[in-house]
Amino acid sequence: MSNTIQIAVRTLVEHVYSSGSIDSRFRSQSTMLDGTRIHQKIQHTYQESDQKEVYLRAEIPFKDLLFTIDGRCDGLLCRDGEVTIDEIKSTSQPLENLGQEGIPVHWAQAIMYAYIYAKDHQLQEIFVQLTYVQVESDEKRYLKKCFTFEELEVFVHEVVENYYPYAKLLHDHRKERNESSKQLVFPFESYRAGQRKLAGGVYKTISEEKSLFVKAPTGIGKTISTFFPAVKAMGEGYLNRIFYLTAKTITRTTAEEAVGRMRSCGLFMKSVTITAKDKVCFKDETKCQKDYCEFADGYYDRINEAILDIVSNESCMNREVIENYSRKHTICPFEFSIDLTYVADAVICDYNYIFDPRVSLKRLFEEQKKSTLLLVDEAHNLVDRGREMFSASLNKDLFLQLKKEFKAFNKVIYDSANKINSWFISMKKNNGEQNEFTLEQLDEELIVWLNQFIEGAETFLQKETSPNLLELYFKVNAFLKIVDLLDNHYIIYVEKNKNDVTLKLFCIDPSKLLQKMGKGYRSKVFFSATLSPLSYYQDILGGKEEDYVLSIPSPFKEEQTDIFIKPLSTRYRDRERTKEPIASMIYSLIQNRPGNYLVFFPSYQYLLAIYEQFITEFPGAKTILQGAGMSEEEREAFLEEFKPNQTETLIGFAVLGGVFSEGVDLKGDRLNGVVVIGVGLPQLCFERNLIKDHFNNKEKSGYDYAYVFPGMNKVLQAGGRLIRSEEDHGTIVLVDDRFLQRRYQDLLPQEWLNFTVI
Structure with missing residues (x-):
């Protein structure tokens, strides 16, 4: 029927009985796991005549809608001629905090199941039981009531009526x-x-x-x-x-x-x-x-x-x-x-x-x-x-700080922070001069200490506050979640940085x-x-x-873009030598083809070096610069400078892969040309080399996966800022001798291949 509303019992009652405050001060992260464990433990005590996880479903018409309500009750207890619906709830709160009557939304959930079962089996009365279990002490509290079918029907009707609007x-x-x-x-x-x-x-x-x-x-x-x-x-x-x-x-x-x-x-x-x-x-x-x-x-x-x-x-x-x-x-x-x-x-x-x-x-x-x-x-x-x-990391410094903070008044937190801090110290000492090194697997003892730290932090945070502890508690929790995901798509490594040490679970291949x-x-x-x-x-x-x-091939005509390649080296070792020719090339371009230009650089330092060279040699040119950590307002102001039909040439200096090289739409005359300095390769570093080696071992091209593909992606994104409609025309200049190599040309769009070398 087109007027059917499908809804789970729990969703329905949580909507109707929604109450309380958001409080992220502290909530035990292990609640769901505890809940599952406790459910299984209680269900294990059921008698042979009892059933667990019983699926129940009912259709309840109300006004012009038909509500199909379903769910699984935790337990159906059939003893001495009595039928009882059992709803198990775990809590990290002391049981006395629940009051005499328990929580209304929990009763509502159990009563809905009781109504469906009583209706299906034509029972005139049925018992409803809430079983509360305190997760740490395992203390239990049972609340049990008997309901007539009429009482259940009135209750369910009210719930549906509340949900109806x-x-x-x-x-x-x-x-x-x-x-x-x-x-x-x-x-x-x-x-x-x-x-x-x-x-x-x-x-x-x-x-x-x-x-x-x-x-x-x-x-x-x-x-x-x-x-x-x-x-x-x-x-x-x-x-x-x-x-x-x-x-x-x-x-x-x-x-x-x-x-x-x-x-x-x-x-x-x-x-x-x-x-x-x-x-x-x-x-x-x-x-x-x-x-x-x-x-x-x-x-x-x-x-x-x-x-x-x-x-x-x-x-x-x-x-x-x-x-x-x-x-x-x-x-x-x-x-x-x-x-x-x-x-x-x-x-x-x-x-x-x-x-x-x-x-x-x-x-x-x-x-x-x-x-x-x-x-x-x-x-x-x-x-x-x-x-x-999918990656996570922990730092030695944070544990050292907590060790000092809790030394005098919490032995559990102090002991676990001390052991973890000592583990980091041993990592620092045992690997000599190496600043970065991989581990075959995660130390089992470390995982035990991290779990001890979590338990100690949970106990403390339920009663007291400590911003440092809370921050590290969430960090360790996030780390332990990733520990559960570790497999051959991960590499575990340690990095030493002055006095600090970092342990990282690095997801090298996120595909799985x-x-x-x-x-x-x-x-x-x-x-x-x-x-x-x-x-x-x-x-x-x-x-x-x-x-x-x-x-999908490009809908734009080849004639809309003039592509030039300037074969100068932008490799790190050659940057000082090619600084002056690059600045001169940019100036020559704007002299011959006036307009608004964006010039993209592989790093902010490189950008500043060429920018200083350029304004020293050509002080009259109008330039703007991408700043480090720009606010949204500053970004807007930067883009606002690119006005259509300007009489004066404007050059924006920006970072490849940064905020202006993607998703920016400067239509028509607002942008007349893009210059890309370099092939965009990420900086050589330990992590990128790990990626390279990982994929080489899988008989894939590791260098391409780690460096070439991500780098050229930035080049293509930057070039893509130029032609946004059938009316746009402009110039793209690619500055690097590697653009003439097959490896890089294979990654250029078809419409860029009709280039001129300058």
Whole structure:
């Protein structure tokens, strides 16, 4: 039936009985593991006549909707002619904190199961039991009540009645959304060359529940070409939710604009944009504690009303809109945006909300994933971001600090911090002059001490506060989570730095974990202008042989771009020697072809060296410089300088792979040329060499995986800033003799190969 609302018992009661405050002061990280262990332990004591994990399902009509409610009760106890529903709850709190009656939401969950079972078996009465277990002491407390079927029916009716306004709102919206998506036409007058092919590829991928890797040129409109077919697939019932994942704020704005354009063509779609917690926090410090922050205090008492309000009145729930409603309802804007992801049709956010095992959206159930699409924009960025998300490190210094802080008043924390600090000291001494070295495996004793540290910290933090301890507690927890993932995709290494020592679990190949974190979703589409070579990205982003691959040729004419190669060495040893010729070449270029230029350098130091050379020799030229750690306002101001139809030439000096070499859209006359200094190779370093050796051992080209592919990706991204439409014209100059080598030329786009050597 089209008016059916499918919902889990737990989700339903947690919505209706939502109450309390956000408090991140301290929550034991091992709660879920403890919960599973305790459930199994209690279920182990059941008698032969009892059952555990019993699946229950009921259909409850209410007004114009039919609610299908299901779930598994922990225990069904059949003893002495009595039937009891047992709900097991573990808690790290002392049991006396639960009050005489227990927690209302726990009763609600158990009563729902009791109602379904009693209805199915025509029982006139049934017992409901809450079994509370304190995780550390194993102390148990049983609360048991008897209910008549009439009492259960009244209770369940009230729960459904409370949930109905929210369910009705979502149901009516989805109906409207699906109808409007069927009617939706492509929101531009015509498809650009390549757009129809891309849209068709995305639709086919969704309908066949596959994954797709796409190399599609800059400027064809990838965002709309992937979003539009996804919306059409929604109308056909293939999808219920779209995640648009990106690494940069600027591409988030492009995604919001694409959804906005489809709305203006008649689409009913609710979209939410998640902004990082520290950016949206209303307080001076990001401290989620009810006695410090009024937006955290009582958050769950007000969240349902806030969600109803915003969803009833808004379609585009971007940062500004979320902040307005957060102030209106006095709720945390970050947590609000997370809660809205479960009701939105489209979620625009960073990669980590899906792929990072430490922050992913845990409440997205497997059932919901099956109707969810992941659109992964600028997917080339996911390689290093994946490595970052799946790696973890610990420093000696932090343990030394805590050892001193806790020496006088907490033996457990002092002892474990002391042992860990001593382990680091032994690492420092035992490996002589080597500043970096790998370990075959992680010392078992160290893991024992880290776990002891966690236990001691948990006990302390439940009663007291210590900012240093809390910070290290979370760090060690994150580290131990990664310990569980260690396999042959990892390398463990130690790095000595003056007095400090770092231990790092380095995820050298993120493919397996990216695949694992993306499991269960209906389809995934990885796309970028620089997904080249496609085979490399498919391999390292966790693609499978059966995935679809699509390469869209550039729709722009070769004549739109003049390509020049200046074969000067930009290798580190030659930089001083070639500094003057590079500065002269830039000046000669702007003399012969006036306009707005961006010149990209492989490092900030190199940028400053050439910049100083340039302004010394040519003081009259107008230049602007990318600063280190620019604020959003400063970035905007930098780009504002690139005005169309300027009478004076402007040269922007920027860093390759930095904020201005990706996602920046300077259309028409705002940008007339791009100069790329060097082939973009990452600096030679221990980690990159580990990557090189790892892939060499797998009979792949390790040097390409570690250096050439990531480097040339930055070159292609920078060059891609130039031609953004059919009307754009401009000049690209590639400065490095290696651009004339086959290895590098094979990675250049087809339309760049008609170059002139200068």
